[in-house]
Amino acid sequence: xxxxxxxxxxxxxxxxxxxxxxxxxxxxxxxxxxxxxxxxxxxxxxxxxxxxxxxxxxxxxxxxxxxxxxxxxxxxxxxxxxxxxxxxxxxxxxxxxxxxxxxxxxxxxxxxxxxxxxxxxxxxxxxxxxxxxxxxxxxxxxxxxxxxxxxxxxxxxxxxxxxxx
Amino acid sequence: xxxxxxxxxxxxxxxxxxxxxxxxxxxxxxxxxxxxxxxxxxxxxxxxxxxxxxxxxxxxxxxxxxxxxxxxxxxxxxxxxxxxxxxxxxxxxxxxxxxxxxxxxxxxxxxxxxxxxxxxxxxxxxxxxxxxxxxxxxxxxxxxxxxxxxxxxxxxxxxxxxxxx
Amino acid sequence: xxxxxxxxxxxxxxxxxxxxxxxxxxxxxxxxxxxxxxxxxxxxxxxxxxxxxxxxxxxxxxxxxxxxxxxxxxxxxxxxxxxxxxxxxxxxxxxxxxxxxxxxxxxxxxxxxxxxxxxxxxxxxxxxxxxxxxxxxxxxxxxxxxxxxxxxxxxxxxxxxxxxx
Numbered sequence: 001x002x003x004x005x006x007x008x009x010x011x012x013x014x015x016x017x018x019x020x021x022x023x024x025x026x027x028x029x030x031x032x033x034x035x036x037x038x039x040x041x042x043x044x045x046x047x048x049x050x051x052x053x054x055x056x057x058x059x060x061x062x063x064x065x066x067x068x069x070x071x072x073x074x075x076x077x078x079x080x081x082x083x084x085x086x087x088x089x090x091x092x093x094x095x096x097x098x099x100x101x102x103x104x105x106x107x108x109x110x111x112x113x114x115x116x117x118x119x120x121x122x123x124x125x126x127x128x129x130x131x132x133x134x135x136x137x138x139x140x141x142x143x144x145x146x147x148x149x150x151x152x153x154x155x156x157x158x159x160x161x162x163x164x165x
Numbered sequence: 166x167x168x169x170x171x172x173x174x175x176x177x178x179x180x181x182x183x184x185x186x187x188x189x190x191x192x193x194x195x196x197x198x199x200x201x202x203x204x205x206x207x208x209x210x211x212x213x214x215x216x217x218x219x220x221x222x223x224x225x226x227x228x229x230x231x232x233x234x235x236x237x238x239x240x241x242x243x244x245x246x247x248x249x250x251x252x253x254x255x256x257x258x259x260x261x262x263x264x265x266x267x268x269x270x271x272x273x274x275x276x277x278x279x280x281x282x283x284x285x286x287x288x289x290x291x292x293x294x295x296x297x298x299x300x301x302x303x304x305x306x307x308x309x310x311x312x313x314x315x316x317x318x319x320x321x322x323x324x325x326x327x328x329x330x
Numbered sequence: 331x332x333x334x335x336x337x338x339x340x341x342x343x344x345x346x347x348x349x350x351x352x353x354x355x356x357x358x359x360x361x362x363x364x365x366x367x368x369x370x371x372x373x374x375x376x377x378x379x380x381x382x383x384x385x386x387x388x389x390x391x392x393x394x395x396x397x398x399x400x401x402x403x404x405x406x407x408x409x410x411x412x413x414x415x416x417x418x419x420x421x422x423x424x425x426x427x428x429x430x431x432x433x434x435x436x437x438x439x440x441x442x443x444x445x446x447x448x449x450x451x452x453x454x455x456x457x458x459x460x461x462x463x464x465x466x467x468x469x470x471x472x473x474x475x476x477x478x479x480x481x482x483x484x485x486x487x488x489x490x491x492x493x494x495x
Contacts, residue, residue: 006171006336009175010175010339010340010343013175013178013179013182013343014343016182016186017182017343017346017347017350020182020185020186020189020350021346021350023189024350024353027421028423028424031420031421031422031423031435031489032423032489032490034420034436034486035423035434035435035486035487035488035489035490036489036490038476038483038486039483039486039487039490041487041490044490081478081483082478083478084476084477084478084479084482085476086436086438086452086454086476088420088436088438088452089420089421090196090199090253090254090255090420090421091192091196091254091255091256091421092196093193093196093197093200094193104200105196105200106199106251106253108251108253108275110438110449110452110476112452112476112477112478116448116449116450117449117450117451117452118281118449119275119281119282119283119284119449120281120282121282122251122253122275122277122282124251146203146249146250146251146275146277147249147277148246148247148248148249148277149249152249153203153204153246156199156200156203156204157200157204157206158200159196159197159200159201160197160200160201160204160206160209171336174340175340178340178343178344178347181347181351182347185347185350185351185354188354255361255364255418255419255420256357256361256419256420256421257361258358258361258362258365259358269365270361270365271364271416271418273416273418273440283446284440284446284447284448284449285446285447286447287416287418287440287442287447289416311368311414311415311416311440311442312414312442313411313412313413313414313442314414317414318368318369318411321364321365321368321369322365322369322371323365324361324362324365324366325362325365325366325369325371325374
């Protein structure tokens with residue numbers, strides 16, 4: 001093996017490894033949100049966001065981890081926690097570009113009721129991520145409930161425009 | 166390190182990397198179907214299929230990307246898009262063998278109604294994939310609604326017969 | 331490249347590859363449970379467990395693959411199979427540490443009825459895995475239905491305490 005060829009081959013493999021690890025790390029980040037909000041753990045929920053992270057949805061517009069924490073600790077979310085809820089994200093379409101990444105996919109929220117489980121919300125999501133000193137964080141999440149309207153469709157269309165990571 | 170040993174080790178690692186990348190690429194392919202059909206984007210939906218790809222289900226039997234595009238552009242699917250729907254695939258059991266691959270898993274379709282969300286269909290799926298010049302495509306997808314009958318069970322049994330990739 | 335530096339670099343990459351492969355293998359193990367129980371295949375369901383594996387839930391406490399097989403072959407599960415059911419796990423938060431691993435996440439069970447699909451159970455799950463001669467197996471799975479009570483929340487909190495793999 002020529003030394004330069006070897007260096008090139010090793011560097012290419014390390015880059016490919018990093019891309020795979022990034023995808024699994026981003027899925028982990030996305031999948032931590034449910035356990036955080038369904039146990040009412042406001043600090044854990046807030047820690048997923050960048051300092052200037054935005055959570056935008058048909059329900060609210062929150063800027064920064066403190067606003068996220070306040071929402072999770074608030075009456076609406078705590079009532080849901082008491083009732084029993086499950087925020088279940090599906091495996092999204094992921095795209096990683098260096099220290100930025102995005103994901104598009106569905107989330108379903110189930111709510112426990114005395115009559116059984118209700119599919120409370122099915123939503124379209126677009127996440128934007130940034131990698132910093134502490135690893136990947138959510139820079140922006142936009143969520144729109146799927147109700148036939150154009151907003152959720154616009155988010156879902158994001159999954160169709162992207163190149164593979 | 167002996168040079169032949171090094172060559173062998175590098176080649177083995179590249180093969181393992183490729184297998185991991187293939188699995189994530191196949192998941193991406195599967196996960197793009199929902200956003201395509203739920204936005205009524207017939208071209209994006211069709212582009213997931215090989216030229217001779219087959220979509221077989223209890224609802225239809227389609228051959229080729231044009232037939233898939235026609236189905237997505239058709240009245241039934243467009244009515245579903247207007248109403249608001251989410252085709253959500255679960256993470257399937259995947260098997261990759263060179264330029265062929267298969268997957269077995271569940272899909273849930275939620276439909277928005279004036280009374281809330283309805284779990285419209287829960288189905289068993291078996292996908293077959295082929296890798297070509299443009300990457301992985303769906304060569305065949307067989308879908309059967311889960312209703313206690315033998316067809317869905319036959320598909321699901323495919324997940325139990327396969328070796329790990 | 332210095333030979334020792336090269337050795338170090340190759341070993342580090344092999345370790346990272348292994349960790350990625352482990353995560354996909356564990357997901358495969360988790361995702362095989364549904365097809366096994368929804369087809370009533372008691373042997374396939376049992377084969378996922380270690381010899382001393384435990385399946386603990388609000389419904390039962392089973393020790394060992396034989397007990398798991400008996401549960402799957404039993405009247406309750408077989409009635410569910412006849413009716414049509416789908417045990418769909420979401421992508422969990424995974425942590426791998428050498429030959430041990432754990433996962434925390436949601437499972438939804440849909441049941442087919444003459445009136446359509448019922449979301450029968452939404453549960454929180456904590457899995458513990460061990461790697462043996464035959465690969466990864468489930469050493470313990472604890473499942474609690476999400477109903478607002480503390481048990482499911484205690485399981486979900488496990489996802490918030492773990493370091494990334």
